Amino acid sequence: MNIVVGFKIVPDDTLVRASGEKLLLDVPLKISTYDKNAIEEGIELKEKFGGKVVGITVGNNDKKSIREALSMGIDEVISVSSRNLDVYGTAMAIVENIKNLNPDIIIFGEQTVDSGTSGVPGYVSELLNLPYISNVKSLKIEGKKVIADRGMVSYVETVESELPLIISVGGEINTPRIPTVRQIMESSKKPVKEVTFELEPKVKVIETKPLVVNRKKIIIEANMNEAVDKLLEKLKEDGVLWK
Numbered sequence: 001m002n003i004v005v006g007f008k009i010v011p012d013d014t015l016v017r018a019s020g021e022k023l024l025l026d027v028p029l030k031i032s033t034y035d036k037n038a039i040e041e042g043i044e045l046k047e048k049f050g051g052k053v054v055g056i057t058v059g060n061n062d063k064k065s066i067r068e069a070l071s072m073g074i075d076e077v078i079s080v081s082s083r084n085l086d087v088y089g090t091a092m093a094i095v096e097n098i099k100n101l102n103p104d105i106i107i108f109g110e111q112t113v114d115s116g117t118s119g120v121p122g123y124v125s126e127l128l129n130l131p132y133i134s135n136v137k138s139l140k141i142e143g144k145k146v147i148a149d150r151g152m153v154s155y156v157e158t159v160e161s162e163l164p165l166i167i168s169v170g171g172e173i174n175t176p177r178i179p180t181v182r183q184i185m186e187s188s189k190k191p192v193k194e195v196t197f198e199l200e201p202k203v204k205v206i207e208t209k210p211l212v213v214n215r216k217k218i219i220i221e222a223n224m225n226e227a228v229d230k231l232l233e234k235l236k237e238d239g240v241l242w243k
């Protein structure tokens, strides 16, 4: 099976801090959280069906993160350098570099922890004219037939499709493996193909700001029943609850 996994290298979101209206992004880089689930799923499919798993990453080419993907079990990484691509450009960079691999399945995370548009997999699906199942929670492949449970928090549906296809996965599908010391050492021998791709972005990022939450700090002084009534009234006034 020809398996391709897209993984994005992002600033470690657990270390990003806000300073007033500015985001302090000068933090170590990491593989975006759900992209580790995408990598794990790709490796599990290879273990089951044989074949090869190629990883592709666009933008940051942090060596430590690429090595981590290879240590987990990816066979080869295509590292695409670029200055500024919008979502369409990112999808184009992926498509241009994987179309000759004839992938049976392309696996993405369902959302990155930085830009988080969930746009990339859909654009790739459109550009390659392949079916796309998003938010996959469990996956079964029998011959060419693909059966997936997919959905968001409040609902899950079972859908069927056929290889070749694209899926996106979240944290529920598996538990990403932690590489052994031997796998980490062997990863340095695996190939990393470095390429560049540029496309003038149609969307320009002007500024990135933290979401600032200003608390109202209202204290309701009353007995419990009265306080609950007043709180509900206040929440309705503010449009948090329906009247």
Ligand SMILES: Cc1cc2nc3c(=O)[nH]c(=O)nc-3n(C[C@H](O)[C@H](O)[C@H](O)COP(=O)(O)OP(=O)(O)OC[C@H]3O[C@@H](n4cnc5c(N)ncnc54)[C@H](O)[C@@H]3O)c2cc1C
Pocket: 006, 007, 008, 009, 032, 034, 035, 038, 056, 057, 058, 059, 060, 082, 083, 084, 085, 086, 087, 088, 090, 091, 107, 108, 109, 110, 111, 112, 114, 115, 116, 117, 118, 119, 120, 121, 201, 203, 204, 205
């Ligand atoms: C240096 C830099 C410059 C940028 N300039 C612009 C700009 O000018 N205009 C603009 O609109 N945006 C810009 N961006 C944002 C960029 O377009 C997005 O980071 C990118 O399109 C991915 O979008 P997303 O994070 O919303 O991915 P999502 O769609 O949320 O990602 C879903 C899944 O797609 C895959 N994926 C996403 N991104 C990548 C990737 N880079 N490599 C491999 N797989 C991936 C992963 O599996 C991921 O889990 C810039 C980003 C960087 C780092």
